[in-house]
Amino acid sequence: MAESIKHPKDLPITQPRYVARDVPRAEDPMLLTGKAEFGNDIQLPGMLHAAILRSPHPHALIKRIDTSRAEKLPGVSAVLTGQEVKQWSSPVFGIPEGWTGYALAVEKTHWVGEPVAVVAARNRYIAEDALELIEVDYEPLEPVVDAVKAARGEGPYVLEGKESNIAYARKFSYGNTQGAFDAADVVVKEKFRWHRSSGNSIETCICIADWDPVTNMLTLRGSHRSPHLILPAVVFSLGLPSSNIRIVQSNLGGSFGVKTFARYVTLISLMAKKLGGRPVKWTEDRIEHMIGNSSHAWDRFYECELALKRDGTLTGMRVDMIDDMGAFSEWLAVGQVIKPILAFGSCYHLPNFEYDTKAVITNKVPQGPMRAFGLPPHFWVLEQLMDMAAKELGMDPIELRRRNLISKDSFPYELPSGNVYDSGNYEEGLAMLIDKSGYSELKHEQEQARSEGRLVGLSVVSSIEPGLTGPPMLSLASPRIFTRTSSPEGVLIRIDQFGKVIVEVGFPEGGQSQHSFVRQILADYFSMTLDDIRVITVDSLTMQPGTGPISSSLAIALSGAVLGAAQRLTDKLARVAATMLEATPGDIEFFDGMFRVRGVPEKALPTMKVVMSMTMRPDLLPENVDANPEATYVWNPPDRSIPDEHGWGRYSVTATSAQHLCMVEVDRDTGMVEILKYVMVDDCGVRLNPSVVRGMLLGGLAHGVGVALLEEYVYDDQGQILTSTYMDYLMPRITDVPSPEQYEMCTPSPITALGVKGVGEAAVHTAPAAILCAVNNALEPLGIRVTEAPFSPLRLWNAIHGRPKA
Amino acid sequence: MATNRTVQLRVNGVEHEGTVEVRKTLSDFLREDLGLCGTNIGCEHGVCGACTVLMNGETVRSCLLLAVQADGMELMTVEGLASPTGELHPIQEAFREKHGLQCGFCTPGFLVTTYKLLQSNPNPSLDEIKEWLAGHLCRCTGYEDILESVKLAAARLRGESDAPQPLPKSS
Numbered sequence: 001m002a003e004s005i006k007h008p009k010d011l012p013i014t015q016p017r018y019v020a021r022d023v024p025r026a027e028d029p030m031l032l033t034g035k036a037e038f039g040n041d042i043q044l045p046g047m048l049h050a051a052i053l054r055s056p057h058p059h060a061l062i063k064r065i066d067t068s069r070a071e072k073l074p075g076v077s078a079v080l081t082g083q084e085v086k087q088w089s090s091p092v093f094g095i096p097e098g099w100t101g102y103a104l105a106v107e108k109t110h111w112v113g114e115p116v117a118v119v120a121a122r123n124r125y126i127a128e129d130a131l132e133l134i135e136v137d138y139e140p141l142e143p144v145v146d147a148v149k150a151a152r153g154e155g156p157y158v159l160e161g162k163e164s165n166i167a168y169a170r171k172f173s174y175g176n177t178q179g180a181f182d183a184a185d186v187v188v189k190e191k192f193r194w195h196r197s198s199g200n201s202i203e204t205c206i207c208i209a210d211w212d213p214v215t216n217m218l219t220l221r222g223s224h225r226s227p228h229l230i231l232p233a234v235v236f237s238l239g240l241p242s243s244n245i246r247i248v249q250s251n252l253g254g255s256f257g258v259k260t261f262a263r264y265v266t267l268i269s270l271m272a273k274k275l276g277g278r279p280v281k282w283t284e285d286r287i288e289h290m291i292g293n294s295s296h297a298w299d300r301f302y303e304c305e306l307a308l309k310r311d312g313t314l315t316g317m318r319v320d321m322i323d324d325m326g327a328f329s330e331w332l333a334v335g336q337v338i339k340p341i342l343a344f345g346s347c348y349h350l351p352n353f354e355y356d357t358k359a360v361i362t363n364k365v366p367q368g369p370m371r372a373f374g375l376p377p378h379f380w381v382l383e384q385l386m387d388m389a390a391k392e393l394g395m396d397p398i399e400l401r402r403r404n405l406i407s408k409d410s411f412p413y414e415l416p417s418g419n420v421y422d423s424g425n426y427e428e429g430l431a432m433l434i435d436k437s438g439y440s441e442l443k444h445e446q447e448q449a450r451s452e453g454r455l456v457g458l459s460v461v462s463s464i465e466p467g468l469t470g471p472p473m474l475s476l477a478s479p480r481i482f483t484r485t486s487s488p489e490g491v492l493i494r495i496d497q498f499g500k501v502i503v504e505v506g507f508p509e510g511g512q513s514q515h516s517f518v519r520q521i522l523a524d525y526f527s528m529t530l531d532d533i534r535v536i537t538v539d540s541l542t543m544q545p546g547t548g549p550i551s552s553s554l555a556i557a558l559s560g561a562v563l564g565a566a567q568r569l570t571d572k573l574a575r576v577a578a579t580m581l582e583a584t585p586g587d588i589e590f591f592d593g594m595f596r597v598r599g600v601p602e603k604a605l606p607t608m609k610v611v612m613s614m615t616m617r618p619d620l621l622p623e624n625v626d627a628n629p630e631a632t633y634v635w636n637p638p639d640r641s642i643p644d645e646h647g648w649g650r651y652s653v654t655a656t657s658a659q660h661l662c663m664v665e666v667d668r669d670t671g672m673v674e675i676l677k678y679v680m681v682d683d684c685g686v687r688l689n690p691s692v693v694r695g696m697l698l699g700g701l702a703h704g705v706g707v708a709l710l711e712e713y714v715y716d717d718q719g720q721i722l723t724s725t726y727m728d729y730l731m732p733r734i735t736d737v738p739s740p741e742q743y744e745m746c747t748p749s750p751i752t753a754l755g756v757k758g759v760g761e762a763a764v765h766t767a768p769a770a771i772l773c774a775v776n777n778a779l780e781p782l783g784i785r786v787t788e789a790p791f792s793p794l795r796l797w798n799a800i801h802g803r804p805k806a
Numbered sequence: 807m808a809t810n811r812t813v814q815l816r817v818n819g820v821e822h823e824g825t826v827e828v829r830k831t832l833s834d835f836l837r838e839d840l841g842l843c844g845t846n847i848g849c850e851h852g853v854c855g856a857c858t859v860l861m862n863g864e865t866v867r868s869c870l871l872l873a874v875q876a877d878g879m880e881l882m883t884v885e886g887l888a889s890p891t892g893e894l895h896p897i898q899e900a901f902r903e904k905h906g907l908q909c910g911f912c913t914p915g916f917l918v919t920t921y922k923l924l925q926s927n928p929n930p931s932l933d934e935i936k937e938w939l940a941g942h943l944c945r946c947t948g949y950e951d952i953l954e955s956v957k958l959a960a961a962r963l964r965g966e967s968d969a970p971q972p973l974p975k976s977s
Contacts, residue, residue, distance in 0.1 A: 024902055024973055031910025032898040034844015034884040038911065041843035125829060202848040202856055202945055203911045253846065253911025254945050286849040511909030511946045691905045691951075698948030699908065726853035726943070734939045734949040 005563050007748055007755045008686060011524045012570075012591045018520035018530060019754065022691040025516040026535065027509050031251075039206030039222035039250045040283050047208070048077055050271055050282040051127035053117040053134050054292055055109035058145070058363035058719030059158065060138035062108060062116065070119060070133040075126035077278065079134065080118040080271045082106035088270055092263045092330060093233045095478035099159060099167040099329035099361065103237065103267035108141065110158055110327035111363050112721050113291030118271045120280045143363040143719035147324035148301055150360040158327055158361045167329035168359035168477055172341050172647045174416035175352030177307075180316025184307035188388040192302035193788040194377035196324075196713040197706070198295040199370045200731060203253020204286060205293060207265050209272035210279035216240070218269055219279075220247045225259040226507040226548020227540035233262035233331070238269060247540035252510030256703070257369035258295045259510075260550060261331040287724045294331065296713055297370035299324035300377055306385040307352075312395050314404045316352040317344065319381070325359045328366040334359050334477045335469075336367070336374025341417040342469060342651045346379055347426040347462035347659075348386075348404040351416060363719045371703060372761040373469070373551060376768045380789065383461040383769040384776065388785075398439070398460050402430060405462075412750075413655075418641075418648035419466070421655035422757075423747045426462065429659040429681045433460065436743050437661045437679040446663070450781055455666040455800075456676070457778025460659065463766040465684075467654030467749075467758025468553035472640050476647060485642060485650075489557035490544025490634035493522070493565040497615060499608040501526060503535045503562065506543030512554050512760060517688040518562050521754070525566045526607060527593030545634050552758025555688055556653055557635055560753045564633030570595075572631060573610045579622045580605060580613055638751060654749045654757035656684040662770035666778045671797030673709055673775055675738040680766075683745035685757035694742060696762045701740060704767020706732040712790050813877040817842065818886030826873045832866075833857045835873035836883060844884040844914050848943070855942035858915035859883045865922050884914035887921065897921055897959040899972045906955030908946030916942050920956050928964050930956075 005011060008019045030036040067079040085104040094100040104115045117134050121127035142156050150165040157165055181187060206222040218240060224230045227247040235242050252259060268282045289295060300323050307316035323337045337359045344353050390397035405426040406413050413421040433439075442458060449456035468487060475482035492504040503518050515535040522533045544561075547553065574588040577595035581588070581603050589598050596604035611629045613620060618627045643649030663677040680697060687693040710730040714722045723729040748755025768789070776785050779799070786799045797803075814823045817840060824839050836842045836859070845868055848856035852870040859868045860882040887895040894902070897920050907913040916939065923930060923938040930938070935956050944952065961969035 025905070027910065028902040028907065029894065031907055031913055032884075032894060032901060032917065033888045034842070034914050036910060038843075038846065040847065041837070043838070124834075125827065200945060201909070201911070202854055202943055203846065203909070204848070252909060253848075254909040256945065283847075286851060286854075509909075513908070695905045695908055695947055695951055698950045699946045700948070702948035703945070725851055726849055727851070731854075731943050731945075733943065734936050734952070737949050739950055739953070 005753050006750070013524050013527050014592055016524040018523050019688060020686055023516065023520055023530065023689055025513050025692070026519055027513060027515055036251045038203060038253055039208065042208055042221055042250065044208065044210065044279045046278050048120040048122065048275065048278055048280045049124040049127050050118050050120050050268060050280050051124060051131055052115045052288065052292065053131045054288070055105060055112060055114045055116050057109055057138050057140050058112050058143035059141040060109050061141060062105060063137040063139050065117065066135040067117060070130040073126065073130045073133060075122040076130045077120045078274050080104070080274050082116070084274065085270055088273060089237045089266060090239065092266055093236045094328055094330040095332060095334055095474065095481060096168050096329060097478060097480070101159065101328060103263050103270065107160065111365055112719065113365060114327070115267060115292065118267060120271055120275055124283065145362060145715060145717055145719045147299065147322055147360050147362055150362055151322045151358045158363055165361040166358055167325060167361050168334050168337065168357070170357055170476070172355040172417070177316045177318060177352040177354040180352040181307045184315060185310040186308045186389060186392050187305055188385055188392055189305035190385060190388065190787060192304065192381045192384070194298055194300040194302070195789060196296045196299040197711040198290070198297060198713070199256025199258040201254030201256055201258055204284040204289045205259060205264055206283055207268040208279060208281040209269045211269060211272040213276050216244055218245045220245065220265060220269065221250060223252050223259050224249060225252065225255045225510065226550065227543060228506060228546045228548050229260050230262045230265055231540050234265055234269065237266040245540065249508040249537050249539065252508055255510050256371040257297070258293065261294055261368055263294055263330065286726065290724050290729060291365060291721050294333065294366040294368035296326060296365045297367055298336065298374060298377055302381050304381050304385060306389055308389050308393065310393070312393055312400045312403045314345070314348055314350055317350055318354045320356045322358045322360060324362050324364065326362060326364040326366040329359060329361065330366045331368060332474055333367040333369060335474050336369065338473055338476050339374045339469065340378040341647065342419045342466045342473065343375065343464040344415065344417065346382055346464050347406060347657055348401070349406050353416065364715060372764045375765055376704070376707065379463050379765060380769040380772050383773050387773055387777065398434065401460065401462065402427070405430060418643070419651045421464065422653070422749045422751050424655055424657045424683060425745065425747050426657055426659070429657060429683055429745055432743055432745065433659040433661055433679060433681045436741065439661065442663055442677065455668060455778040457664050457774040457776065459662045459770050459773035459777055461766060461769040461773055463658045463769065465552055465656040465758060465761055465765050466652035467656060468556050468637055469551045469652045470547065472642055472649050473651045475642055483642065485640040486636045487547045487553065487557065488545040488634045488636050489561045490546050490632060491558070491561045491565050492544060492630060492632045493569050494630035495611050499611060501528065501533045503533065504538045504542065505535055505558070506538060506546040507548040508537045512549050513689060513692045514549065514554060514558055516692065517555065518558065520688060521559055521562050522566060525563065544632055549760065552656070552760045554760055555756040556752045556758050559688065559756055560635035561633050563753045564635055565631045568631035568633055569629065572625060573607065573614065573629065575622050575625050576614045577605050577610045579620060580610065653751060654685065656757045656759050658682045658763065658766040660766045660770040662774040664771065664774040664778055666775060666796060668800050671793035671800065673791060673796070675771065678738040678740040680740050680763065681743045681745060683747050684759035685749045686746060686755040687744070688754065688756060693759055696760055697742065700762030700764040701767045702732050702737040703764040705737050705771065707790060708768040708771040709790050709792065710736065712792065811874050813873055815876050815879050815881060817881045818883060828872065828874050830873045831869055832871040832873050832876050833868035836868060842883050842885050846911050846914055848912065853943070854912065855915040855919070856912045858918045860918060860922060865919050882918070884917055887917060896962045897924070900959035900962065901955040903973060904951050904955040904958055906947065906952045912942060912944045916944070916952060920959060924960050924963055928960060930960060
């Protein structure tokens with residue numbers, strides 16, 4: 001339906017005024033004045049505050065827990081322990097099924113930071129005091145810290161009742177990879193290591209639960225990324241009917257994946273159950289966010305090889321990858337292991353590949369989703385191997401890449417895995433990057449610097465951001481649960497009695513600007529002004545079927561939903577207009593805000609007149625039209641399929657592409673990396689609001705700088721986490737992030753409404769590869785290559801000065 | 807254990823008096839007791855800068871101060887920037903126009919520090935802006951548009967005639 005509007009020029013208006021233009025955001029005034037409501041701002045009458053006692057041991061039996069002193073502390077209302085959680089709930093949701101535990105440790109603890117007890121008290125201060133009064137006797141067990149050993153099947157085993165720590169293992173094989181390697185002229189291989197980091201939204205997780213024992217109604221507030229994602233997880237773990245749960249939404253202070261899951265929602269709900277009707281708020285502190293939540297992502301050991309012909313043609317790739325999932329394979333996190341098959345060769349034609357994966361359980365923080373959902377490390381290893389191959393072949397690394405780019409004539413391009421890139425023009429992207437960056441001049445500068453003994457490096461890399469992934473990919477981890485191809489997104493549009501348009505969206509604002517672009521689309525669609533459109537976020541009992549803004553889906557899914565609903569609504573109004581104009585509905589067209597009889601320009605009615613007639617003169621309504629100027633529409637991605645037994649399927653909808661150049665200098669004395677130049681060419685189809693897209697790309701670049709150079713969760717060999725504050729986990733600051741040159745390309749998607757592509761996860765796909773490859777290029781004169789990210793000053797200094805790994 | 811004290815302070819030009827536990831942080835006091843929830847709390851250990859407010863004209867991290875330390879002080883929070891009639895401050899205008907925010911959670915801290923920066927130095931260099939804002943974390947914007955916002959705000963506050971004019975109030 002909505003797909004008939006393939007481009008802004010297809011909107012029913014002579015000249016779109018808002019779509020694809022820089023338009024100030026609707027969200028900003030509330031945020032700038034401190035008036036926006038975030039979860040932590042909510043105070044309810046009689047509300048208590050929760051604090052969580054966390055395990056100091058990575059792996060220990062809980063021999064005894066005594067909460068009596070804590071319960072007696074004045075101001076404390078209740079203490080929740082594992083036995084109650086076990087009695088009142090199921091283990092939290094996760095795929096593959098059976099690799100999680102309860103929301104609170106019951107018989108034993110699984111990582112340092114796992115919740116062991118919850119206190120509810122008059123305020124957070126007293127609740128935290130009470131934690132110190134809880135006595136727990138632990139019997140430490142041998143921790144599982146080494147993921148590679150775990151992948152070999154060695155014990156001990158982390159989860160109760162399991163005789164293995166391997167939650168997921170699958171070898172994906174596409175094409176004839178063995179043949180490609182047998183016939184290769186050149187093979188390059190390397191091992192890589194990618195460390196844990198996390199999304200670290202500046203707002204931590206907030207949950208307010210209110211469980212009325214009389215009606216058995218649970219009301220949840222707080223920082224929930226999407227009620228569509230939280231609700232099933234809560235239904236699953238609490239066994240409560242969905243109609244007994246109401247999730248009310250507040251603005252989010254960022255998520256980057258962290259707030260899509262619900263372990264803590266289950267936990268705080270159970271605390272509320274125990275409180276018998278008093279609401280309770282949990283405000284996660286930063287340390288808890290870093291060690292207690294399911295927030296860490298991508299802790300990987302790679303062994304990879306690339307096969308090429310003498311002329312540089314890429315013929316095959318093999319990747320063995322072990323991902324340390326931490327203590328649980330929770331929620332959908334394991335999807336991050338699988339996602340590389342959606343874009344295995346990035347922008348390059350890669351006809352054969354094998355991907356042998358293992359997701360293993362250890363005594364560490366469970367992984368959760370993070371922005372870009374597992375692709376960035378893969379693109380780094382691919383690009384690093386390309387640089388190694390170029391050197392081996394004696395070929396310019398850019399020429400090698402150019403020869404392997406997927407040609408602009410091959411779209412829609414089908415990967416060996418069955419996934420499809422909808423459109424693109426990577427040759428033009430690369431050419432633009434080389435031209436705009438002044439590459440040959442930079443190359444000259446680099447040679448000059450090298451002759452002075454300076455360590456200056458250059459890289460040119462590519463990436464693909466698959467837009468809107470989901471159930472088909474997840475069925476590879478859980479075929480029983482994910483038997484669907486849908487990723488619905490629904491909206492309701494209503495025109496009120498004064499002619500204003502109200503739009504109900506099922507998930508809250510969290511920086512993605514959906515209120516703004518929905519206004520832009522509808523203002524153009526109805527030929528109104530932005531101020532005539534009001535977008536609101538509704539609760540889980542009111543929302544349409546939906547998914548929420550995950551996996552770079554927002555612009556694709558929501559614009560499709562909004563246009564679908566707008567078309568339904570105008571179709572309905574056209575029937576009323578037809579009666580008013582004494583024409584047949586088929587003769588009515590809607591354009592420039594007018595319902596008019598095709599070919600008879602003087603017979604036309606503005607939208608408002610039709611709405612007024614519809615609502616005020618029911619006696620004049622045509623048959624089967626009610627007096628209700630509203631419509632809903634649930635958009636779904638077209639042409640996806642459940643993968644077959646070989647892992648062949650249609651997984652994502654759009655393919656956003658990027659070509660980035662990075663120039664760095666490494667200081668030999670300190671190991672510090674300075675980014676001298678960063679140039680981005682990005683193609684995400686039509687940009688609904690170019691400044692919003694530009695901002696997301698910049699944010700993705702900063703995130704990429706963080707994971708490439710700074711951010712790292714470190715565990716010691718006993719499973720203790722050594723990085724739990726911003727003093728030791730380094731977030732990128734304004735002084736760490738470069739001011740890039742940004743260039744836009746626009747290859748509209750032929751599939752989506754308005755030609756948009758997903759771009760929310762953005763440059764975090766590209767920047768790590770660009771930076772890390774540039775650093776290794778800088779180190780080339782020293783004959784060293786660093787293969788463990790992030791490239792922290794210490795790690796680089798050790799490499800430069802020939803010291804063993806820190 | 808906990809003892810209470812009475813604190814008197816002026817926030818955004820309004821006198822407040824409250825009885826507060828001596829251990830209560832200034833950020834919690836502002837948010838819970840005074841209802842000024844615009845000051846957001848991000849890390850509670852003084853690194854992210856989201857909770858920055860002005861106390862007697864100096865930027866402070868309200869998560870690292872106790873409410874009792876603000877007794878007798880004059881404070882300004884993000885709520886003190888816009889006029890009561892709804893006119894955004896030129897700094898807020900500039901952040902809006904230059905897309906200096908996305909989720910907006912860290913923004914109050916950036917605005918307050920920018921306010922102090924431009925009061926102390928109406929014509930800061932790029933490096934000076936970065937130095938002032940290096941104590942603030944933003945995960946959404948990559949900082950580039952924040953830099954542009956501060957530069958625009960500075961130009962407007964200096965009254966430069968070629969500074970772009972602010973947007974109309976709505977839209």
